[in-house]
Amino acid sequence: MKILLTGANGQLGSELQATCPAHITLIPTDYTTLDITQPEQVKAALDAHQPDAIINAAAYTAVDKAESDADRAYAINHLAAATLAREAQRRGIYLLHVSTDFVFDGQQSTPYLPDANPLPLGVYGASKLAGDQAVQEYCPTAAIVRTSWLYSAYGNNFVKTMLRLMAERESLGVVADQIGTPTWTRTLTDTIWSFIAQKPQGVFHCSDNGVASWYDFAIAIQEEALAIGLLTKAIPVKPLRSEEYPTPARRPAYSVMDKRATENTLGYTLPHWRPRLRQMLAQLQQQATNT
Numbered sequence: 001m002k003i004l005l006t007g008a009n010g011q012l013g014s015e016l017q018a019t020c021p022a023h024i025t026l027i028p029t030d031y032t033t034l035d036i037t038q039p040e041q042v043k044a045a046l047d048a049h050q051p052d053a054i055i056n057a058a059a060y061t062a063v064d065k066a067e068s069d070a071d072r073a074y075a076i077n078h079l080a081a082a083t084l085a086r087e088a089q090r091r092g093i094y095l096l097h098v099s100t101d102f103v104f105d106g107q108q109s110t111p112y113l114p115d116a117n118p119l120p121l122g123v124y125g126a127s128k129l130a131g132d133q134a135v136q137e138y139c140p141t142a143a144i145v146r147t148s149w150l151y152s153a154y155g156n157n158f159v160k161t162m163l164r165l166m167a168e169r170e171s172l173g174v175v176a177d178q179i180g181t182p183t184w185t186r187t188l189t190d191t192i193w194s195f196i197a198q199k200p201q202g203v204f205h206c207s208d209n210g211v212a213s214w215y216d217f218a219i220a221i222q223e224e225a226l227a228i229g230l231l232t233k234a235i236p237v238k239p240l241r242s243e244e245y246p247t248p249a250r251r252p253a254y255s256v257m258d259k260r261a262t263e264n265t266l267g268y269t270l271p272h273w274r275p276r277l278r279q280m281l282a283q284l285q286q287q288a289t290n291t
């Protein structure tokens, strides 16, 4: 089986490359080899490689920057997703498109079902929602997999930022009134590889299980990193309200997703975020030991 991967050098793309099953021939492409905003490049890549499936891990993910860069965010998250969907449908190729919990406005207090009404608060979420809708419209056999609060040993993310700031600073304030679920990329890649084998269609939610605020997540990062020696001293971490940490983009106050349809498809319960964090930190420590 041959799979074309877009955005191969991002967090998720890197984890997909690291975990690709042996029976799959992965064709990793990044911005320099396949710019998904260029329909001719997309067609040429599909003509050249004739893949059985496409995994779209490419995205414009700078949530705050998107507020002043909407055209670019829509070009990548909406229009390019539409191009991939049209080409996948025309060629009978299975498309797995990745999306986000930021399509929701955060007004619910129970987990969002895949068919819950989306109402994004910012440009990033709106551009991703437009992409989800285009994929559903142009390629009904595709799977749209929404994930949340993604982190990995690759690229930049909240865990790595916390580790750096906790090593540099004497104290730290972290937002405590936004609730969601941290997700290790490995949970998502396990799901993606299973979906590639099963080819389900429709909208799915995939995150680790459990809930946390960014503050809870930061506290856990510090505790787990201290336990394995990735950090050597504890610093005070203070809970902040969102108003005390203003950002250009508004974020949902609650974006926990209901994952039962995904778990039914997978045949297992997704792991809790805390042991997944422990595993990712162990991987970081291993990398540090090796270098």
Ligand SMILES: NC(=O)c1ccc[n+]([C@@H]2O[C@H](COP(=O)([O-])OP(=O)(O)OC[C@H]3O[C@@H](n4cnc5c(N)ncnc54)[C@H](OP(=O)(O)O)[C@@H]3O)[C@@H](O)[C@H]2O)c1
Pocket (backbone or CB within 6 Å): 006, 007, 008, 009, 010, 011, 012, 013, 030, 031, 034, 035, 036, 037, 056, 057, 058, 059, 060, 061, 076, 080, 098, 099, 100, 101, 128, 146, 147, 148, 149, 150, 151, 155
């Ligand atoms: N990160 C999160 O917390 C989070 C949460 C929920 C959902 N998601 C979703 O999960 C997916 C993967 O996110 P991620 O964290 O892996 O993002 P990421 O690290 O930012 O990776 C995205 C990749 O896409 C590439 N890209 C951007 N424009 C492109 C283009 N025109 N053509 C080809 N490649 C292009 C980027 O390249 P450059 O770096 O060179 O621009 C980058 O390598 C995305 O769909 C995202 O919306 C992420």
